[in-house]
Amino acid sequence: MTLPITGGCQCGAVRYALRAVPGNAHFCHCRMCQRAVGGPFVALTSMARTEIEWTRGAPAFFQSSSVAKRGFCRDCGTPLSFAYDRSDRFSVTVGSLDHPEDYPIERHFGVESKMPWLKLGDGLPEEETGDVEADPRTVGMVDLQGQAGTAMERWYTRSIVPVADVTTSIAFYVTQLGFTEAWRHEDDGQCLVAQVARAGCELILSSQWPARVGQALIFISLDLEILAALRQDLERRGVAVADGRWGYPLMILGDPDGNQLLFPYPSDTEPHT
C-alpha cells in the first residue's frame, strides 16, 4: 500500500490522508456505534492520532459520550471517525477509505448487541464490550446519545433578535448573510416572528419587543479559516463589518436594526496581555 492512504466523505467536502497503514480493522456491534451510523454495526480501522491529516475541509465532531468523539461531514452526514479523548489512537470508518477492500475485518467487537438476525459466519473472533470501568479510556463514561423513547437532557437554545420589521430583517439575513428562512408566523398578513438559520446558528427574529429593537448581541464562534472566508465574502459584497474587542479581537456585523453579531477571533491568535 502506498502512503498516504486517502479517504473522505460522500460529498467531497472532507478529505483525509493517513501517513501510516491503519490496522485492527473490526466491526463494532455496540449499541452506540449502531446509533452513530444508523446501521447494524460500524467498521473501523485505526492508527496513531498523529498520522491523520484532514486535507480538505474538516469534520464536525459529536461528543457521543463523555469520553469519545465521533467525526462526520457536516454537509453530507458521512460518519468518518471515532476516537477516545484519552487515547492516542484514532479510528476512521473503513467505508470512508478510498480503498476499503485493502483493510479486511479482523474481529467483531460489542457482540452483546449484535443484531440477532445478522448472520456473518466469518469465523472471526468475537468480543463483548468489556467492563467500561476497567478500561482507562472509558473510566467514568457517560453516554450522551439520546436513548430511544427516553427524554434527552439537552437544552435547545436560540436567541431572540428584536427587530422593527421581521420581513425586512429576514431579507437582510437571507440575502446578505447567507441564512435560510426556517419558518415564519404571520398574523393578518403581517409577519410577527420568523426563524433564520445558517450552519447551526438559529435566530428568532421578532417584532414583539419594540423597546428592545437593535439590542441583541449574538456571539458566534467559527474556526479562523471559516471566519476569514466569511469576512472576505461579506466585504466583497459590500456588507459593512467592523473590528472590535471584548478582551480579544472580534469581527462585528450589524443588522439593519443595529443588533450585533460578534465573531471572536481565536484568543491564541495574539499574545494574551
Ligand SMILES: [Zn+2]
Ligand atoms: Zn460530505
Ligand SMILES: [Zn+2]
Ligand atoms: Zn461501538
